[in-house]
Amino acid sequence: MSLDQFINEAISPWMKKNCKEEDDIVLSTRIRLARNLENFPFPIAASDHSASTLLHYVSKVLSEPYDESIGKLELIQMNDLSPNEKRVLVEKHLISPHLAEESNYGAVMLSQDESISIMINEEDHIRLQCLFCGFQLNEGFVLSNGLDDWIEGKVTYAFDEKRGYLTSCPTNVGTGLRASVMMHLPALVLTKQLNSIIPAINQIGLVVRGIYGEGSEALGNIFQISNQMTLGKSEQDIIEDLRGVVIQLIQQERSARQSLLSHSRIQLEDKIFRSYGLLANSRIMESKEAANRLSDVRLGIDLDLIHGISGNILNELMILTQPGFLQQYAKKALTPAERDIERAKLIRDRLHLEKENK
Amino acid sequence: MICEECQKNEATLHFTKIINGQKKEMHLCDECARDKGEHLPGSTGYSIHELLSGLLHGDHPFDQQSSHPSSSSRRKPLVCPECGLSYQQFIDKGRFGCVHCYESFSLKLDPIFRRVHGGNVRHHGKVPKRTGGKMQMKRQIQQLRNQMEMHVEKEEFEEAAKIRDQIRELEMKMENKEGGE
Numbered sequence: 001m002s003l004d005q006f007i008n009e010a011i012s013p014w015m016k017k018n019c020k021e022e023d024d025i026v027l028s029t030r031i032r033l034a035r036n037l038e039n040f041p042f043p044i045a046a047s048d049h050s051a052s053t054l055l056h057y058v059s060k061v062l063s064e065p066y067d068e069s070i071g072k073l074e075l076i077q078m079n080d081l082s083p084n085e086k087r088v089l090v091e092k093h094l095i096s097p098h099l100a101e102e103s104n105y106g107a108v109m110l111s112q113d114e115s116i117s118i119m120i121n122e123e124d125h126i127r128l129q130c131l132f133c134g135f136q137l138n139e140g141f142v143l144s145n146g147l148d149d150w151i152e153g154k155v156t157y158a159f160d161e162k163r164g165y166l167t168s169c170p171t172n173v174g175t176g177l178r179a180s181v182m183m184h185l186p187a188l189v190l191t192k193q194l195n196s197i198i199p200a201i202n203q204i205g206l207v208v209r210g211i212y213g214e215g216s217e218a219l220g221n222i223f224q225i226s227n228q229m230t231l232g233k234s235e236q237d238i239i240e241d242l243r244g245v246v247i248q249l250i251q252q253e254r255s256a257r258q259s260l261l262s263h264s265r266i267q268l269e270d271k272i273f274r275s276y277g278l279l280a281n282s283r284i285m286e287s288k289e290a291a292n293r294l295s296d297v298r299l300g301i302d303l304d305l306i307h308g309i310s311g312n313i314l315n316e317l318m319i320l321t322q323p324g325f326l327q328q329y330a331k332k333a334l335t336p337a338e339r340d341i342e343r344a345k346l347i348r349d350r351l352h353l354e355k356e357n358k
Numbered sequence: 359m360i361c362e363e364c365q366k367n368e369a370t371l372h373f374t375k376i377i378n379g380q381k382k383e384m385h386l387c388d389e390c391a392r393d394k395g396e397h398l399p400g401s402t403g404y405s406i407h408e409l410l411s412g413l414l415h416g417d418h419p420f421d422q423q424s425s426h427p428s429s430s431s432r433r434k435p436l437v438c439p440e441c442g443l444s445y446q447q448f449i450d451k452g453r454f455g456c457v458h459c460y461e462s463f464s465l466k467l468d469p470i471f472r473r474v475h476g477g478n479v480r481h482h483g484k485v486p487k488r489t490g491g492k493m494q495m496k497r498q499i500q501q502l503r504n505q506m507e508m509h510v511e512k513e514e515f516e517e518a519a520k521i522r523d524q525i526r527e528l529e530m531k532m533e534n535k536e537g538g539e
Contacts, residue, residue: 038457045441045455123453145484152486158457161496163471164481166460168453170467171410171474175483205476231471232478288374336370 006076006110007088007328010320014115015133015312023134024302025250027182027222027315030093031140033148034167034176035126036158042168043104043121051105051121058120061154062109066147070116073109084333087324093131098122116147123168124176126151135246137179137239145235164231174231179242183249184314186221186299187256194223197252205229206245220291220318225249257303272300280351285344290321294347309354317347361387410452414470438462495532499525 015028036042040054055077065072078086078099086100094114099106099122109118119127128151130144158166164174172178188194198208207228210218225246227238260268275296279285285293298314300306319325321343327334330342361369367387374383436445443455445463454460460467471479502525509518 036457041441041456042454044451044453045443148484149487152488156488157486159486160460160481162480163460164483166454166457168455169407169410170452170454170470173471174475174478174481177483229475229478231475232480232482234483238483286372336372 006074006092006094006114007085010092010325011312011316012092012094012114012131014113014131015315024311025184025253026135026246027184028134029132029136029140030178030180030182031130031137031144032178032180033126033128033144034124034165034172034178035128035148035151036166036168037125038156038158040125043123043125044168046104046121048104054125055105055107055120058126058155059107059109062118062151066150070111073111073116073118075107075109078103078106078108084324084327087322088328091319091322091324095119096122096127099127116143118147124172135181135250137181137243137246141179141235141239171228172230175233175235175238177230177235177238178226179239180224180226181242181246183223183225183246183253184221184295184298185223185249185253186295187260188249188253189218189221190260191256193252193256197249201225201245202228204241204245206242219288220295220314222291222295222318257299261303268303269300269305272296272303272305276300276306279347281348282344284340285321285347286340287321287323287343290343290347291318294318309351313350313354317350320346320350359385361385361390363387363390407452410474411450413473414449414452436463436466495528499528499532502528 037054037058040046041050043051046054059075062073063075076089081089086095089095089108090097090100092114094110094117095108096119099108099119103121106119106121108120110116115131117129117131119129128144128147130140130147132140160166165176167173167176185194188197201208205228207226209224209226210222225242227242229238233241275293279290279293279297294314294317297306297309298311301309301311301313320329323334323336323339326339326342326346329346330338334342359369359372361367362385364387367389369385370388371386371391372384437443438455438459439462440458441455443459445466448454448459448463454463468479502521506518506521506525509515509521
């Protein structure tokens with residue numbers, strides 16, 4: 001039942017929960033902790049026996065419910081999934097591409113609302129991830145920290161006084177914390193300001209990436225801002241530094257939106273409504289075009305130019321129109337050309353449904 | 359469109375890659391994409407590990423010979439006795455094999471961490487609760503010792519004696535804790 005939900009529903013329940021009106025620029029917040037157990041080699045050097053023992057041990061320990069509101073975590077083993085099912089979980093950000101493709105005895109434990117994902121035998125033994133809607137760094141950190149304490153009470157983490165939590169990759173050692181926020185920054189892109197802001201952000205130890213992390217392009221003007229450094233700063237400082245930058249970016253994006261509205265309103269409206277028209281009527285839609293048009297429509301919704309469509313449509317359709325999801329939806333493998341047709345249809349249907357419901 | 363890699367099959371994957379700010383359009387067939395690790399979003403061939411490995415390689419230009427197993431028979435290559443990973447393999451993969459690699463390669467790690475973590479080599483964050491009490495006391499004792507030495511250097515012996523008593527008290531507490539656990 002829930003495996004069905006994890007794989008067939010594009011919108012994770014957490015995406016709808018506690019979303020505030022002002023979450024127009026920050027789409028989601030993610031906190032990730034990397035942890036390893038003493039007495040087991042890291043997954044990269046683990047034998048089949050060691051990897052399967054670890055999986056069995058950790059999944060058993062985590063099978064008790066953490067607390068009532070969260071309930072039991074569901075174990076999904078990578079070996080039990082088809083390539084497309086794994087792909088769908090990656091598209092929903094519930095597992096990493098690494099876990100899907102390269103892990104040995106890899107598995108994930110998911111909470112019912114999909115806000116908690118604990119990967120086992122990823123690059124590290126345990127990768128704990130909490131996903132929140134909108135800008136909720138504190139909430140994410142409190143939940144992940146609590147879960148971390150809970151797990152720590154049951155297993156012995158690899159920890160060194162000087163280096164902190166020991167991880168397989170030197171880039172995660174120390175706190176093992178990666179905090180990231182997903183931001184929709186169309187006006188900063190349109191006014192070409194973002195390129196000059198990124199180097200400044202890099203200088204204070206934060207990185208800006210595309211929607212699917214490392215090496216990916218910023219589809220649909222969606223950017224992921226996260227900390228690079230994990231060693232030498234406390235968790236609170238890492239979170240605060242990120243928060244400071246995100247708040248500034250929100251302000252800059254807002255003022256860029258206002259200046260677009262006051263200086264070139266008609267051009268902006270034209271761009272937005274053209275995109276809307278294309279999404280509502282096209283018969284063939286490539287994923288890159290879909291992402292850019294959806295970004296325009298979302299901007300139109302945020303600026304109160306387009307009415308009667310929920311802002312969530314961007315988040316939802318960005319995921320729903322990915323190759324894995326389209327194929328899951330169509331219940332068969334599709335060639336890229338077929339996907340473009342299916343994608344156009346799905347977007348048309350979705351926009352139509354939205355109008356009907358109003 | 360034909361795949362730009364094998365020049366044979368139909369290209370089915372079209373995407374733009376940005377490396378160091380340079381945009382590059384890519385057109386690959388499924389097979390070549392899989393070979394290059396390009397078939398899932400985010401799993402582009404240029405990974406953090408390659409980037410890191412590049413950084414690490416550049417880190418010890420003079421150590422390269424001695425740490426390369428085949429190039430030197432005089433010095434033994436550095437190997438983690440626990441998991442068998444050599445320092446060279448660590449550099450190539452950009453990842454440790456086990457917890458003990460941290461000790462085995464400890465002499466070479468500070469420059470690497472400094473480079474990756476903005477000059478930092480020491481953890482200042484969360485400490486597991488289980489070890490928390492003891493570890494925090496240890497840190498406190500170390501700080502007090504440093505202070506004591508400073509006072510001794512300045513010949514402020516009265517101050518130094520006061521701190522010495524504090525240290526003794528803390529050490530007693532720690533011993534009791536160890537006994538009780």
